Amino acid sequence: MKKVTKPFKVASIEFNPILNERDKNVAALAKLTEEAFKNGAKLVVAPEMSTTGYYYANRKAIEPFVDTIPGKTTDVFAKLTKKYDAYIVFGMPEVDKKTNLYYNSAAMVGPDGYVGKYRKTQMWETETHWGAWGDLGVPVFDTELGKIAINICMDSAYFETARLAGIQGADILAFPTNSSAQAISALPARAQQNGMYIVSANRSNTEHGFHMIGGSAVWSPEGHKLAEAPVIMTEKEDVDEPTITYATIDPKQYDNKNKEALKERRPELYKELMQYVEPWDYTKNTTPHKIVAAALQYEPVLGDKAKNKQKIVSLLEDAKKQDGNLNLVVLPELSLTGPVDNKKDAASFAESADGETTQFFADLAKKYQVSIVAGLIEKENNNLFNSAFLISPDGSIAGKYEKTHLSKMDKKWATPGSSLPVFETKELGKIGILIGEDAQFPEASGVLAVERADTIAIPSAWNGQYGGKMEISKKMSVNKYPDDSMVTWDAVAIGAQAYTVVANYVGSDQHYLGGSSLYTLDPLYGLDQPVVAPSDKEEALVVKYETLQNDWWFNQDKLLLSRRTPYFVPLIQE
Incomplete structure (x- = not known):
């Protein structure tokens, strides 16, 4: 031919x-x-x-x-x-x-x-x-x-x-x-x-x-x-x-x-896509949670944990002033160091799960009575991971996620993670975490949906290496998408039917593009409203939403009930 x-x-x-x-x-x-x-x-x-x-x-x-x-x-x-x-x-x-x-x-x-x-x-x-x-x-x-x-x-x-x-x-x-x-x-x-x-x-x-x-x-x-x-x-x-x-x-x-x-797909991680738990899924939340979330957007001082701590504390105080009911805070990936591109620096910044970084965020979580999603270079069994931790308001670690789909910079020092967990919390419901490039792979958010994540947090260091601005007609959505809305992050939220909070950097030599955001379940027909921060400004973006939306015409329940899983086998074959 x-x-x-x-x-x-x-x-x-x-x-x-x-x-x-x-x-x-x-x-x-x-x-x-x-x-x-x-x-x-x-x-x-x-x-x-x-x-x-x-x-x-x-x-x-x-x-x-x-x-x-x-x-x-x-x-x-x-x-x-x-x-x-x-x-x-x-x-x-x-x-x-x-x-x-x-x-x-x-x-x-x-x-x-x-x-x-x-x-x-x-x-x-x-x-x-x-x-x-x-x-x-x-x-x-x-x-x-x-x-x-x-x-x-x-x-x-x-x-x-x-x-x-x-x-x-x-x-x-x-x-x-x-x-x-x-x-x-x-x-x-x-x-x-x-x-x-x-x-x-x-x-x-x-x-x-x-x-x-x-x-x-x-x-x-x-x-x-x-x-x-x-x-x-x-x-x-x-x-x-x-x-x-x-x-x-x-x-x-x-x-x-x-x-x-x-x-770069990881079919070995996607087996849950074949699971059809409906309609008897007793693990799902049935009670909506009212969330007041802050995505902290700042310019990282690369490798300077002290200066980044100062920025984070200032932004968190501002978020709390904006809304005293704040109960979730999401930070960019590798929150205290910024991204690194070599193994020597990564090794020098690396910590254990109970080290300086998690203790810093545990103290903040207790002080402000919020849950925090933040990232660090984690050292475990002689391996280095790009990890994110979910810290509860009492300062305890409610969950840990190790980035599974590595960036080009990550590959120079990091070991990829081996699972896509969802963490159950009393305060917020079920939380899934993706980091940066993970969002490129819809299988990852698909697994989180099957595992019934109510919210997906995405610590990110995005400078345009994937995705791009949404170009659908603005007339198409009852609740208009903000300018600079990003296709990939919106696809996570709508595709998993889980509210998605993204925290990204601005500035630095890597030209980070900001756009920290809340992406929602259905702005098209008027249920809710995405919110996007500017591309060039440090700020605490405070957003509100209520999880589940059980009465809406399309939601996570209906998504999972209608998936035709027998035909998805090629997606999980290694």
């Missing part, structure tokens, strides 16, 4: 099918597809259920409109893809001839005809009334344009479905959707996490009271928006006419740092 090496055009067709009019829809979509092909598109993506419309009450309602894959519908598009030497991915309801089961599926057709299909793994409630859960996993199809995988709509709320494509080397993820915000808002993170392009096709009108917001887009492997259709937030703004959005994909970008980072 001869691979395309030069940049090529792709097209997202924002197509609004007429419910129950399969033949008319197929004809109209074929006409639009040919238009895109004539304009030079080599890959076209159309929305979820684009041949029939989306809402069907039961099997009987959709029975007249299903088709096999391959079948009559794919044959229509095969004529076009052969004529124009191109590919299309489109959503449709499929019937399996052997079982007579129906699936919310997507078909791929190329120059030589039918290529393959995908059955939606993570369905939304509406489809479960007529459709069976997808049973094919996430196949990746090797084409002249590169390796192409498919996810559909609700799949993107679960990092695992895109990750299954990523670990198979997918270059492009085709994403048919009927989204009201949640599904398409996750796409920049899914692109970044896996180093792949994403071509998303949504609808822009309302069906049976369900409004789809348009915003079809193409995302780069770095999570940058290459093109986007208008975002249509209300039914009054409905656009029934189709919109074609074009962008260019460059095969030279298939090999990139985000895809390279997949080699």
Whole structure:
């Protein structure tokens, strides 16, 4: 197979099918597809259920409109893809001839005809009334344009479905959707996490009271928006006419740092992803906790513990003045020394778990009656770890976490940790900790979700080495994301459905980017509000939230109840 090496055009067709009019829809979509092909598109993506419309009450309602894959519908598009030497991915309801089961599926057709299909793994409630859960996993199809995988709509709320494509080397993820915000808002993170392009096709009108917001887009492997259709937030703004959005994909970008980072995964640590404890998980908290947290953001005086202590005390006093109910404080990683890049310095700063640093923070915890998450270079059995400790208000150590996914600087001196624990506390509920680069790996926060973390603390030393600013349309979220919101940290919170408190440095020779923050469960539909500190200012960022949110439409309970764990096996294979 001869691979395309030069940049090529792709097209997202924002197509609004007429419910129950399969033949008319197929004809109209074929006409639009040919238009895109004539304009030079080599890959076209159309929305979820684009041949029939989306809402069907039961099997009987959709029975007249299903088709096999391959079948009559794919044959229509095969004529076009052969004529124009191109590919299309489109959503449709499929019937399996052997079982007579129906699936919310997507078909791929190329120059030589039918290529393959995908059955939606993570369905939304509406489809479960007529459709069976997808049973094919996430196949990746090797084409002249590169390796192409498919996810559909609700799949993107679960990092695992895109990750299954990523670990198979997918270059492009085709994403048919009927989204009201949640599904398409996750796409920049899914692109970044896996180093792949994403071509998303949504609808822009309302069906049976369900409004789809348009915003079809193409995302780069770095999570940058290459093109986007208008975002249509209300039914009054409905656009029934189709919109074609074009962008260019460059095969030279298939090999990139985000895809390279997949080699740093630690599958041996992710076994909990296969655990399905629902609905009888008696270890979870059932009582919400009201949290007043402070993320301390400061410029580290590298290697000078005394000066860093002064900064921390000053910021903590300010946080307590801002809110006397303060009960959680999170500091950047290696809190008293700042990051180090060689083994000699690391060894000179290293301490035992009961050394100067933990005693300093224990004294502060007792004085201010707060829980503290802080980091140090820990020496244990002749190994050095980038560790973080959770100190209780009585000064005792409630938990210790050793960084499992090391940075380039860490690798010069640190031993990677070997577990992803969650710590139970009386004051705050269940706390998980990630450090710095751990946040890049959604499996890590996924394990913390399975272990029922209510809050995730992230001590960090971020200077842009991963992640980046969020580029989703500001119109998409009821509660607007602050400027300088960071994709990776937001993906931890939403992906694990756990409030996430990040403390980062500013300044120094390493050019730390600040942005200490609270990321929340659902600003998109108006539950809560992320908060982000400036990129260049020392401050104690004080935030408030209440854990669990048991009554919200989507929460950690519903996330874990709906995960399709049998298909996640490749994620934990070493």
